[in-house]
Amino acid sequence: MSDKYRLKNWQELPFGGVITEGGNAADYETGTWRTWRPVWKEENCIHCLTCWVFCPENAFALKDGKTPGGKDRKEIREIDYFYCKGCGLCAKECPVNKKGKKEAVEFIREET
Amino acid sequence: MPKNVAITGNGAMAEAMRQINPDVVAAFPITPSTQVIEDFAKFVNDGKVDTELITVESEHSAMSACIGASAAGGRVMTATSSNGMALMWEMLYIAASMRQPVLMTLVNRAMSAPINIHCDHGDSMGARDAGWIQIYAENHQEAYDNMIMAPVIGENMDVRLPVMVCMDGFLISHSVETMQIEDDQQVSEFVGEKVPLNSLFDTDKPVSWGALDLQDYYIEHRRGQLEAMYKAKSVIEDVSKRFAEQFGRKYDLFESYRLEDAERVIVAINSVAGELKEVVDELREQGEKVGLLKIRVFRPFPYEDISKALEGCKIVTVMDRSTSMGAYGPLFGEISNALYNLEDRPLLYNRTYGLGGREMLLDDLKDVFQESKDYLNNGKVEKIFDFLKVRGA
Numbered sequence: 298m299s300d301k302y303r304l305k306n307w308q309e310l311p312f313g314g315v316i317t318e319g320g321n322a323a324d325y326e327t328g329t330w331r332t333w334r335p336v337w338k339e340e341n342c343i344h345c346l347t348c349w350v351f352c353p354e355n356a357f358a359l360k361d362g363k364t365p366g367g368k369d370r371k372e373i374r375e376i377d378y379f380y381c382k383g384c385g386l387c388a389k390e391c392p393v394n395k396k397g398k399k400e401a402v403e404f405i406r407e408e409t
Numbered sequence: 410m411p412k413n414v415a416i417t418g419n420g421a422m423a424e425a426m427r428q429i430n431p432d433v434v435a436a437f438p439i440t441p442s443t444q445v446i447e448d449f450a451k452f453v454n455d456g457k458v459d460t461e462l463i464t465v466e467s468e469h470s471a472m473s474a475c476i477g478a479s480a481a482g483g484r485v486m487t488a489t490s491s492n493g494m495a496l497m498w499e500m501l502y503i504a505a506s507m508r509q510p511v512l513m514t515l516v517n518r519a520m521s522a523p524i525n526i527h528c529d530h531g532d533s534m535g536a537r538d539a540g541w542i543q544i545y546a547e548n549h550q551e552a553y554d555n556m557i558m559a560p561v562i563g564e565n566m567d568v569r570l571p572v573m574v575c576m577d578g579f580l581i582s583h584s585v586e587t588m589q590i591e592d593d594q595q596v597s598e599f600v601g602e603k604v605p606l607n608s609l610f611d612t613d614k615p616v617s618w619g620a621l622d623l624q625d626y627y628i629e630h631r632r633g634q635l636e637a638m639y640k641a642k643s644v645i646e647d648v649s650k651r652f653a654e655q656f657g658r659k660y661d662l663f664e665s666y667r668l669e670d671a672e673r674v675i676v677a678i679n680s681v682a683g684e685l686k687e688v689v690d691e692l693r694e695q696g697e698k699v700g701l702l703k704i705r706v707f708r709p710f711p712y713e714d715i716s717k718a719l720e721g722c723k724i725v726t727v728m729d730r731s732t733s734m735g736a737y738g739p740l741f742g743e744i745s746n747a748l749y750n751l752e753d754r755p756l757l758y759n760r761t762y763g764l765g766g767r768e769m770l771l772d773d774l775k776d777v778f779q780e781s782k783d784y785l786n787n788g789k790v791e792k793i794f795d796f797l798k799v800r801g802a
Contacts, residue, residue: 304625314506314618314622317607
C-alpha cells in the first residue's frame, strides 16, 4: 500500500480536520466498508451504464467500445473494489437483472 | 498612556476589545453581558475600531458567524451569558474542534429555570467539556488583563483554541471599580496580529473546513485537540509572564493566597475570592492557619501544580458556585482528582454557594472556615456535600 493510503497518526493531521487538498475523496478507500459484493458478468452486460450512473462511489471503470452497429460508446471495464462499498444499487438498478432471466451484476456475500 | 479609571467590568471588557481591535464581532444581547457589546458598538460607530460588527439573530448564529469569520482568517470576538451561551452549545464544540481561536467574554449568570439574571457559574461550568480554554477573574482588572492575554494564548500556533474569559455577572460586570486600562499602543503591540491558518480567503490554496470523520479518524483529531490543551498550559504561563514584564501584574495558573503554612484551605473561583482574602487576613491575624487557592485557569486544569500547592494542608473546602445535579460540584471533582494521588491527603469536602446570585457575606465565609475547623478538630468530614445559605437546610 502506498503512503498516500496509509492511515495517519494524530500528529500528522492538519489542525481542526481541515482538508487542504481538493478532490482527495478519491484517496479514501470506501471499499473497506463492504459486506456484500457486486460481481460484474461481462457476458450478460448490455453496457447501458445504468450502474455507472447510480454508483455513489464511482466504482464502475469505463473503457472505449463500439455498439453492435459499430458506433463509438463507453463500456463497463470493471468494478473498482477500492471504491465499491457494497451498497448494491448497481445490482438493484441493472435493467438486465430487472428482467429476471439472467444477471449482469450479481450481488453476493463478501467472503470473510 | 495607561490610565486609572473607575469602570464597570463590562466597560473594561469593551475597552479590551477596542484595544484588541478584532476583525469581526458577532453577538446577540443577553443580560448581564449586553453592555460589553453596547459599548463596543459605540466604538464601531465612532470609528475607533476597524471591526465588522454583525448583529445576528441568535447566539447560535453569533457563534456560527464567529467560526466562519475565524476560519476566514480573522480575529473574532463575542460576548454572552447563561442561556445565550447555552444556545451556542453545538457551535462551542465546533469552534474548539475546528481549532478556531474565537475569543469570548462570558459574564457568568445562572441558567434558567427559574429565570434568574444573577451570578453563578452554571453556564461556563456546563461548557467545561466543550474544548474551550477557560480563564476566570476575581475582579475588573483581572478580567481585563485576561482578555488582553486571550488572543495571544488562543492564537498561539501550538494552541489554536477558543478562549472563554469569565467574570461574575453583576458583581463584576455591573459594579464600578478603579482599575488600570493600559496604553492602546502597548496593548496593540502585545496582542500582535493573528496569523491566519488555512484561511478560507486564501484562494491560491483552497481548503475545506468542517468535513466528516468516521471511526478511522475522529479519535485522532480529538487526540490532536487534547494536545493543544496540554500545550496551552505552558503557553498561558509564558504569556502571563510576558504580560507581567510589560504591564507589571503577575498571574499564575491559580493564585496561592497565604498558602505556605496553611492548614485549612478554601478553593474557590471568581469574585468570592476577594472576600475570602479579607476573611483569610482577619483569621490569620487571630493566629489561624488558613489560606485560599483561587482558580484562574480551569481549562486546561493544572492538576499537578494544584496538588503540589495543596500538599501538606490538613483540610480543603472546595466552594462551587454551580451544581451538577446528582453529582458533586465540578470544581470539587477536579480538586479531588488532583489530590487523590497524594500520599498524605488532606480532608476534603464540597460546599455549593451563591446559586442565582445568593450573596455570600464575610460572616458567611467565616462560618465556612469555622466548619472546617470543627471538622479538622474532629478528624473527619461529617457532610461531604452541602448547599450553603439555603433556607430549610
